[in-house]
Amino acid sequence: MPPRKLAAGNWKMNGTLASLAEVDALTRDCGTAGVEILICPPATLMRPMADCIGRGIIAVAVGGQDCHAKESGAHTGDISAEQLRDAGASYVIVGHSERRADHGETDEDVAAKAVAAHRAGIASVICLGETEAQRDANETLDVIARQLAGSVPDCATAANTVIAYEPVWAIGTGRTPTNDQIAEVHAAMREALVARFADGAGFRLLYGGSVKPANAAEIFAIAHVDGALVGGASLKAADFAPIVKALD
Numbered sequence: 001m002p003p004r005k006l007a008a009g010n011w012k013m014n015g016t017l018a019s020l021a022e023v024d025a026l027t028r029d030c031g032t033a034g035v036e037i038l039i040c041p042p043a044t045l046m047r048p049m050a051d052c053i054g055r056g057i058i059a060v061a062v063g064g065q066d067c068h069a070k071e072s073g074a075h076t077g078d079i080s081a082e083q084l085r086d087a088g089a090s091y092v093i094v095g096h097s098e099r100r101a102d103h104g105e106t107d108e109d110v111a112a113k114a115v116a117a118h119r120a121g122i123a124s125v126i127c128l129g130e131t132e133a134q135r136d137a138n139e140t141l142d143v144i145a146r147q148l149a150g151s152v153p154d155c156a157t158a159a160n161t162v163i164a165y166e167p168v169w170a171i172g173t174g175r176t177p178t179n180d181q182i183a184e185v186h187a188a189m190r191e192a193l194v195a196r197f198a199d200g201a202g203f204r205l206l207y208g209g210s211v212k213p214a215n216a217a218e219i220f221a222i223a224h225v226d227g228a229l230v231g232g233a234s235l236k237a238a239d240f241a242p243i244v245k246a247l248d
């Protein structure tokens with residue numbers, strides 16, 4: 001059976017309690033779409049969002065945007081995977097390019113965070129992607145192969161890990177790779193996963209980077225694209241709902 005499609009929203013440092021109305025509207029608009037919907041809000045909204053799910057008001061999964069590799073301790077400002085789970089998360093994004101750039105996270109750090117997520121019983125969404133300079137230098141496939149080898153831990157399985165291909169130059173810019181470029185990277189990721197993991201064919205592979213209602217259907221038609229990680233267009237139900245439906 002093909003893996004269930006996943007529409008994941010990354011709210012980044014956006015949203016307040018009032019934003020829960022957007023998730024309510026999204027749930028009502030998307031009904032029982034045969035697609036899993038995941039929203040990764042800022043940590044402040046995780047518990048209120050999970051409570052809305054518990055009361056049947058919204059029907060999405062909740063995820064964190066990062067986690068610390070350790071379970072607890074003297075790490076001011078950080079959140080552990082166990083704490084995310086306690087707040088209602090079933091996923092956590094790790095290795096987003098903004099964290100790699102802003103916080104100097106390495107592939108090794110990302111792999112340790114993914115291990116922490118799995119230890120806590122939540123799934124990791126591991127982000128990979130080349131910079132514009134790397135694409136221009138024709139290094140994309142090498143970069144992706146290196147990041148995938150270094151950021152995806154050996155304990156990864158199709159059930160506990162999602163891989164998101166997010167070209168750094170496409171995030172928040174309105175620019176996207178060509179369909180052929182996305183297809184090439186996704187095929188390479190699939191090949192590497194199949195070579196390394198017994199269930200490599202089942203890992204869900206998301207594309208992320210300026211996905212919007214106008215380009216979603218075209219991107220979702222590409223082989224080995226099992227969903228999307230969406231930033232800006234996940235903040236409003238009016239934008240995210242058509243993307244979810246394009247995946248259905």
Ligand code: PEP
Binds near residue numbers: 166173174209210
């Ligand atoms: C992201 O930050 O993961 C992302 C894909 O952002 P956007 O959709 O806004 O390009």
